[in-house]
Amino acid sequence: MQLHLYNTLTRKNEPFAPLNGEPVRIYSCGPTVYNYAHIGNMRAFLFPDLLQRVLRVVCGYPVKWVMNITDIEDKIIRDSAIGSSEWLPAMGEQADNPNSNAAKLALHYEREFLNDITTIGIKTSDFYAIPRATDFIDAITDLVRKIVENGYGYVSEGSVYFNLNEWRKAAKYGQLFTIDTENFRAGVRIDADEYERDQVSDFVLWKAHKEGEPSWDFELSGKNLRGRPGWHIECSAMGHASLGLPFDIHTGGVDLRFPHHEDEIAQSKAGYGVETSAFWCHNEFLEVEGTKMSKSKGNFFILRDLLDKGIDPLDFRFAMMSVQYNYVFNFTFFGLESARKARFRIQDYIYDLHETPSETAELKSSYVVELRTEVFAELLNDLHTPKALERVFAYINAHPASGLDQQTRTQLIAFFTELNGIFDVWEIGERPVVTIEIPDDVRELAEQRWQAKKNRDFAAADALRARISERGFVILDTKDAYSIEKA
Ligand code: AMP
Ligand code: ZN
DSSP, rough: OOEEETTTTTEEEEEOOOOSSSSSSEEEEOOTTOOOHHHHHHHHHHHHHHHHOOOOOHHHOEEEEEOOBOOOSSHHHHHHHOOTTTTOOOOOOOOOOHHHHHHHHHHHHHHHHHHHHHTTTTGGGSSSSSOGGHHHHHHHHHHHHHHHHHSSSEEEEEEEEHHHHHHHHHSSSOOOOOGGGOOOOTTTTESSSSOGGGGOEEEEOOOOOOOTOOBOOOOTEEOOOEEEEEHHHHHHHHHHHHHSSSSEEEEEGGGGGGIIIIHHHHHHHHSSSSSSSSEEEEEEHHHHHHHEEEEEOOOOOBBHHHHHTOOOOHHHHHHTTTTTTSSSSEEEEHHHHHHHHHHHHHHHHHHTTTTTOOOOSSBBBOHHHHHHHHHHHHHHTTOOOHHHHHHHHHHHHHOOGGGOOOHHHHHHHHHHHHHHHHHHHOSSOOOOOOOOOHHHHHHHHHHHHHHHHHHHHHHHHHHHHHHHTTTTTTEEOSSSSSSEEEE
């Protein structure tokens, strides 16, 4: 069974094999830590989490997974100038040490980010490294220098730019994203990190120091170009430094194809002389009512918003897997509720499997090997989690646990344990005994109702049942007794 992945580089579903034998090296573009990540961003991290788990659990490969932290960037500088009592206790430092302000803001949101991804089931121990851009300034300046030495970079007013005209004579620019040649603006320089497809121009590698901005020394051709890195060069340098180039798989959201990833490919090839990655894989957006969830549109939720609404983060994790990673996910609260029900349908089945089979039932062994093969085949087919789940539901609907013998149950428990190495949203074990606290007044009402019923005063019994229900409980009657349950 071989993994096939959709490779944006070739626009094809391609069989995957590690480039240099094992381990598989994955680089994921990480967050820009200027604020809380929203749940759309979370999709961009749950996707490589799923990928690395399938590579480990189903393919059996060891994996080196790297995700960077962008801790120096335009938005971080913009927001760190404002200051916040949360992350900047000493406001007095602000004027004196801009690096420290940006660093504090970034560190604060980096911690929040790592907490958030842990809450949704991503294990920080699964990362080989989580490099921060500001820890790699030497690697970044080294790459900028190489690009200039190789004739693809130039200095203008203290900043360094990538010479796109020159580069296009040597290689293709527009590998992940079709770029209209008439959009090339020869000789035009762009300083912003984010720009549109009709602004294809010489992009910035290193930004000249501005008053009040964080900066580092950079010796180039005998001059000190004090400044800070552009966003794109950070990933080129960190990918190279932490994994070596080319690595196996590069991930990110579809919006990163251009300019971020396109520029990354150009810079790494122009500087190091090698390709960046064999596979480029992109997750589609999480949308709200047909629009990409984003900070700038204001249509976003952060994880904390979901937790405040009492939503279990594992329902969010599971919901993300109900749609294939490269299809748009339409976010609704109703959808989260359906995901919860689906998750618990499987959870209940797992609990049932742990019960002792009844001696009187007609017990069967049933096709666990086939189930495993089918489910894993779907996961290997470009991480098709919805189809994999469909197979699981078809099986559990056709084979209620009550009809299965011990051997089949044991095999199924082993299968769900393996599957949980990927999904990581279930408890493998016996159904926990839940003890519910029943308040005294509810017990009292229940007793009164039972007496009313015995006296055949059904109107009174119904009225009492309604009062019990208002308190959030239901009464279940048998012939000679009743029990109180949580509604
Ligand atoms: P940023 O911190 O803005 O660089 O974004 C981090 C990751 O989230 C990138 O891989 C983006 O492509 C991805 N991303 C941003 N918005 C969404 C969204 N609405 N749905 C899915 N991924 C997104
Ligand atoms: Zn990146």
